[in-house]
Amino acid sequence: MRITDSPRSDAWGFFRLLHIIRVLSRDKLFVFGVTVVLSLALLSIAAPYVSPYTSQGYGEAAVPPPSCPGVPTEVAGVCPPSLLHPLGTEILGRDLLTRILFGIRTSLIIGLFVVITATAIGLFVGITAAYIGGWVDELLMRTTDVFLSFPHVILALVILATIGPNFYSVFIALGAVWWPTFARLARGQALSVKSQNYILAAQAAGVGRFGIIFKHILPNSIAPLTVQMALDMGASILAEAGLSFLGLGIRPPTADLGVMVFESTNFITTAWWYPVFPGLFLFLLVLSFNLIGDRVTQYLDPRLAGK
């Protein structure tokens, strides 16, 4: 090991992670969160291969519409839960469970993408601010403050209003407004790494600016951001569903939980399963991510829990 290498960051990180996992595996709420997230993720990945209604998951209407005796004609196609359709069917006669699992795919993909984009932009802005300092730091951080002073979703609305709603717009809009928290975190982290002895040693040894940023500051800044990523998965999934509910996000025929809740609004008095299930799964998914984030934060910073 050369003197300019980051001190044992990989090995330490790994053992620390193992330790954290061991402690948290005794926490019921954390285990609940992880179990739900993993099973929903697996189910949604497996959905196209196991569902008998895969084509409906991709958006096709049910042909012929399912017939369900005893249901009023004005809700034709919307059938109560049965053996063939465990969670019932929806407005176009499609299997609700299949649509929900495909909707979870959409949520997870968008959530992941938004969080990763936000982390990337946040790291770039935060490290630039920390490394260059001076007026650049001031400008970037004040901009970050303004972004943080009102909700992400409103800003995302502005972008969506300009570029029009579709699958990719939601990525772009949410990713473009979600970074400020990450920028702040990354800046703080980069500042503390920057003053460490091995960085000074690396500078003295003549390692260039980009060398230092890519070899030292970047790897050491990512770790603390991962907790924030878990916390923000839930929030960004919720934001996406909200935008889609308002008709500004995902558009049919792509399966989306927010859109499903919107479509079910007219069926409250006639078909309870339709409004209940899509939202319930959305709630479970977001709750599980939040529980994971909450427990990890509590573990890493017990002061917040006041113990």
Next chain:
Amino acid sequence: MNDLNVGAYLVKRALLTVVVVIGTITITFFLSHVVPSNPVILLAGQNPTPEQIARLTHEYGLDEPLYVQFLIYLRQVFSGNLGISFSFSLQPVLPLVLQTLPNSMTLGALATLLAIVVGIPLGVESARRTGRKFDSLMRIFSVSSVALPQFWLGLILQLIFAVYLGILPNASYGGSLLFFDMHPVKTVTGSYLIDSLLTGNFVTFVAIAKSMVLPVLTLALYPIGLMIKQTRSSVMAALSQDYIRTARAYGIKEREVNYRFALKNALPPIIVTAALTFAYSSTLGVIYVEEVFNLAPGLGFLLRSSTGTGISSTGISGALDYQLILGLAIVVGIFYAIANLVADALQIYFDRRIAR
């Protein structure tokens, strides 16, 4: 502690608020230009000639460089011109938003009030019982409330209270879209609830209030969770301080120790949470709730119309009313900035040390 300090501090905060508002406008402007687009094509009506487009483009300054456009925009915004809405027969945006704001703010204010009245006591009790069953229950409640999609919660509450129990109306002010045709309310403040009360129209007032119960509950649940969490943590910090030990040593009643001596010290972050709750519930939160409960007019109704999928959209269907959305975003930004400023002032009122 003299009042000069307080005054100077507030002036400083107010100036900062102006900076944040300008920042908001700047960000909104540049975000809306992330992708080049030409609103003129939308404004010019159907089948415009190239000359018409060129004339309008020039008229709106859209052939100028971006920074000039930005300066023009900034000047417009500060003179109260937020553009015109093409989903509302080319009416100016600002009056449209201001007209709908009172109803939305009423919902937001009631939800905030509920969050304060319910959330603070639960938070204090939670702080007193750290690590016990009640505390973990409250913790699970607050984590859950943050994860609850409000647009779905509204539907579920309708399902329970309106459809199955039948004790509350499920949608619209007064329980029916035609309500105001039968019970007209004279406009005073623009908020149906307040106006019906002010004009002594009690039957109408009760009907409107009843129809607002579920929307307010829907709006309030998430803030209640936030309030519990914030109150718990800051009261807990206060309870470990020396002055609480003093109060106990002098035989002060436990209730007074918790709700007066500890709570007042814990207030500053709680005030910020309350202010943000009010801003959120009156703007973004209300958009979902007004949609679910079919409440109009309000910000949600405006936004719905601007997306071309609204319940009573009169504009070009399928197209986004871009100026209206920008205007809405700026108003929301200003709303948040003012809420923050009010929170600052209230914090000073409760703890003078902040201004030092």
Next chain:
Amino acid sequence: MEPLLEIKDLRLVFSTERGILDLFQGLSLSLMSREVLGIVGESGSGKSTLAYTIIKLLPGNARILSGKVLLEGRDILSMKEEELRRIRGKEITMVFQDPSTSLNPVFRIKDQMLTVVKENLGLQGEVARKRALELLKQVELPDPESIMNSFPFELSGGMQQRVMIAMALAANPKLIVADEPTSSVDATIQTQILSLLKKLKAERDFSLILITHSIAVAKEVSDRIAVMYAGEIVELGKVETVIEKHLHPYTEALLKSIPRPRGKSEMKRMLPVVPGQVPDLISPPSGCRFHPRCPYAMDICKAERPPYFNKDGSLVMCWLYSEER
């Protein structure tokens, strides 16, 4: 005569992250009416914990294993919260170490004084206000009216401590426990506060327990002095006896550490310096807890905890005095 306060065979431990901290292993002490008892010891000796035990305001990790604290025959340790509350502020009150954190920072003095006066004297309105002003006058605060309208942070440390004393006096308590009341103020103010306590003591009928790390401060006001070391009262006697004919080696060390008047540099040596460190009570030394620091340590000191020996009217917990019994 019945003692006002009697502590009988008190056993108290703290559960900490590192293990059980065994503080009091059977501590006894009694206090007569109108008596002033100084409790002296280094930080970590358990003197503050003893103060909080008397008023039963212990931190959550403290556990009382056995023992009694009797106030005129009533056991404080077995009282319910509501009973305790009625005794606190009325029969027993405390004056705390750091008035700047012990007064509530977001309430005016008025609000804090009036709450105490109303709660403990049952007075209301103008009568309560008059009483509060009177109390502030009694602790020799200039311009009580403007003090009433101040926030704590607008007052000096000495003024804050006087306000605390005024609040402690409000209900004419039988016992005031003062926990290091002068350690956060400078020497001049310290003298003033001590003479104020002496004056008030002469005017009124209360007993005082003065907790301090400085034997010099204890000497000023006390009738008797108890020297504490590592959770034990190692010597207890009349103030003159303890100062002039000290028995315990630890008392000797404490007395040596008192700064001698040496002109202007006197202030420089405020903190008592006894060689060695206070032992870690999670694994306390065997036998006499002082033996690792004691210049006279014998074999028996390591083996057995000494009992109290009576000498010259003082009690001392030291094997040095065993033959002379």
